[in-house]
Amino acid sequence: MKKKKIVIALGHEALGTTLPEQHAATKRTAKAVADFIRDDYQVVITHSNGPQVGMIHMAMNEFYLSNPEYTATPMSVCSAMSQGYIGYDLQNAIRTELLNRGIYKTVSTVLTQVAVDPYDEAFYAPTKIVGRVMTKEEAEAEEKKGNHVVEAEGGYRRIVAAPKPMDIVEIDAIRALSDADQVVIACGGGGIPVLQQGNNLQGASAVIEKDLAAGKLAELLDADKLVILTSVDKVCLNYGKDDETPLDTMSLADAKRYLEAGEFEEGTMEPKIEAAINFIGESAIRSVLITKLNKEGTQVSGGMGTLIRK
Numbered sequence: 001m002k003k004k005k006i007v008i009a010l011g012h013e014a015l016g017t018t019l020p021e022q023h024a025a026t027k028r029t030a031k032a033v034a035d036f037i038r039d040d041y042q043v044v045i046t047h048s049n050g051p052q053v054g055m056i057h058m059a060m061n062e063f064y065l066s067n068p069e070y071t072a073t074p075m076s077v078c079s080a081m082s083q084g085y086i087g088y089d090l091q092n093a094i095r096t097e098l099l100n101r102g103i104y105k106t107v108s109t110v111l112t113q114v115a116v117d118p119y120d121e122a123f124y125a126p127t128k129i130v131g132r133v134m135t136k137e138e139a140e141a142e143e144k145k146g147n148h149v150v151e152a153e154g155g156y157r158r159i160v161a162a163p164k165p166m167d168i169v170e171i172d173a174i175r176a177l178s179d180a181d182q183v184v185i186a187c188g189g190g191g192i193p194v195l196q197q198g199n200n201l202q203g204a205s206a207v208i209e210k211d212l213a214a215g216k217l218a219e220l221l222d223a224d225k226l227v228i229l230t231s232v233d234k235v236c237l238n239y240g241k242d243d244e245t246p247l248d249t250m251s252l253a254d255a256k257r258y259l260e261a262g263e264f265e266e267g268t269m270e271p272k273i274e275a276a277i278n279f280i281g282e283s284a285i286r287s288v289l290i291t292k293l294n295k296e297g298t299q300v301s302g303g304m305g306t307l308i309r310k
């Protein structure tokens with residue numbers, strides 16, 4: 001019998017931002033992943049990378065300025081680096097959790113490139129926040145280098161273009177590993193954004209929204225379920241207001257209506273709902289669960305959170 005397939009997208013809380021945080025968070029997350037494997041799902045994982053890719057870009061390019069024998073590192077290469085080191089932590093955390101449960105399954109990371117449209121309007125209006133909070137002086141220095149910044153979280157943060165994911169270059173490899181019942185980590189940080197130029201792929205200076213890439217990944221794998229692990233238990237109506245209402249379920253039609261009405265914040269909940277709508281499409285089988293891991297990393301497979309389906 002064909003096994004059910006699930007794509008799990010890990011946000012900041014399920015992944016951590018610094019290396020020590022990442023070590024601790026991936027251990028918890030591995031429990032949720034192992035629960036789905038216990039429940040006989042083929043699991044494909046994807047993850048955030050905003051803080052990590054910003055850190056790598058800053059570190060690599062600061063170093064280059066004071067060491068001219070090295071070359072500058074484009075954002076696309078930094079995305080690839082972030083996939084590598086986050087994947088490394090996730091692979092080991094999941095491998096250990098599975099071995100502790102007596103399950104042997106290979107866990108591997110596929111460095112994934114995601115094609116974007118060179119004419120995507122996002123290239124003219126950067127919105128995607130990456131990296132750490134900076135002081136005014138640091139922000140001014142970034143602007144002098146031609147980078148964009150916005151005021152955020154009591155300081156300033158860098159923003160880059162976030163074009164929409166159009167196609168996943170390595171989808172056949174991801175599918176082959178998943179169909180062979182192995183655990184795959186793919187499209188990390190939304191994937192390395194690339195522009196197709198004949199037979200060549202050119203890295204783009206951008207960071208793709210990981211939720212939208214997760215939706216595309218789930219769609220192309222024809223997954224049954226997309227789980228988005230984030231920092232809230234449930235999606236809410238009137239979020240942050242006195243009459244905030246958490247939702248246990250949301251129909252596809254309601255998701256579209258609420259999205260249109262501006263219920264979901266741009267760059268945080270909005271791309272999650274957009275990903276859910278894109279993935280579910282016309283399917284009566286596909287569903288999306290948006291939720292948060294508990295302290296032990298357990299119970300996600302029990303269905304807590306907001307369940308979206310047709």
Ligand SMILES: Nc1ncnc2c1ncn2[C@@H]1O[C@H](COP(=O)(O)OP(=O)(O)O)[C@@H](O)[C@H]1O
Nearest residue numbers: 011012230231232235236239263264265268269
């Ligand atoms: N309608 C809403 N319901 C719940 N959370 C919302 C809503 N609108 C915005 N949010 C915000 O979305 C955040 C989760 O998105 P984000 O910060 O991008 O996390 P992640 O790293 O998990 O993708 C929550 O912490 C919450 O502040």
Ligand SMILES: NC(=O)OP(=O)(O)O
Nearest residue numbers: 048049050189209210
């Ligand atoms: N690539 C991406 O969407 O990362 P964050 O979730 O960290 O913003």
